[in-house]
Amino acid sequence: MKNDISKILVSEAEIQAKVQELGSLISHxxxxxxxxxxxxxxxxxxxxxxxxxxxxxxxEIDFLSLSSYGDSTKSSGVVKIKKDIDSDIQGRHIIIVxxxxxxxxTLKYIQNYFDQHHPASIKVCALLDKPAAHKTxxxxxxxxxxxxxxxxxxxxxxxxxxxxxxxxxxxxxEEIYRK
Ligand code: IMP
Ligand code: MG
Numbered sequence: 001m002k003n004d005i006s007k008i009l010v011s012e013a014e015i016q017a018k019v020q021e022l023g024s025l026i027s028h029x030x031x032x033x034x035x036x037x038x039x040x041x042x043x044x045x046x047x048x049x050x051x052x053x054x055x056x057x058x059x060e061i062d063f064l065s066l067s068s069y070g071d072s073t074k075s076s077g078v079v080k081i082k083k084d085i086d087s088d089i090q091g092r093h094i095i096i097v098x099x100x101x102x103x104x105x106t107l108k109y110i111q112n113y114f115d116q117h118h119p120a121s122i123k124v125c126a127l128l129d130k131p132a133a134h135k136t137x138x139x140x141x142x143x144x145x146x147x148x149x150x151x152x153x154x155x156x157x158x159x160x161x162x163x164x165x166x167x168x169x170x171x172x173x174e175e176i177y178r179k
Contacts, residue, residue: 001163005170010145012167015155018144022125023054025142026095031057035093038085041065043099046156047127051097062087066106079109089119099156100128103135128152151177
């Protein structure tokens with residue numbers, strides 16, 4: 001698995017330090033708000049579980065699963081819900097937890113979808129952001145790290161469902177997905 005990585009972009013220690021930082025910010029911003037943290041499956045699951053343990057205020061969790069890239073590395077822009085959240089979010093403060101924002105089309109879709117259920121507020125926490133790849137204007141409230149236009153894997157992020165269990169974020173060798 002490690003041989004398929006050309007470079008470690010964010011180390012395990014850097015990730016863990018950033019997660020603590022984001023957890024402190026959220027604990028501060030949401031004291032008394034009893035937020036619902038919504039994890040976008042499957043990529044955000046490792047980030048989300050670490051993040052909620054670094055948050056010191058009461059919260060609820062939920063999960064949303066969308067159709068993915070397939071085995072390609074480009075977003076189709078067409079999104080389908082595979083598993084909806086169970087919570088009633090009306091009047092609640094929700095925080096969407098994403099692994100990475102690339103074109104931003106997925107996030108836009110999710111925000112519009114949740115908007116229809118009238119939450120009190122919606123904020124976004126993304127571990128990684130690729131600002132150069134955005135195809136729509138977005139506000140990401142909490143960002144872990146900005147990355148370039150490379151395809152990255154690890155710490156939940158996959159290529160063809162592989163590499164999610166790497167404890168760091170690495171750049172996947174192009175020869176792996178250009179085969
Ligand atoms: P977007 O709709 O283009 O913003 O794509 C968002 C989704 O595509 C993310 O939630 C990831 O699941 C996936 N994705 C985008 N870029 C990468 C990457 O570099 N590595 C792994 N998954 C990615
Ligand atoms: Mg995702």
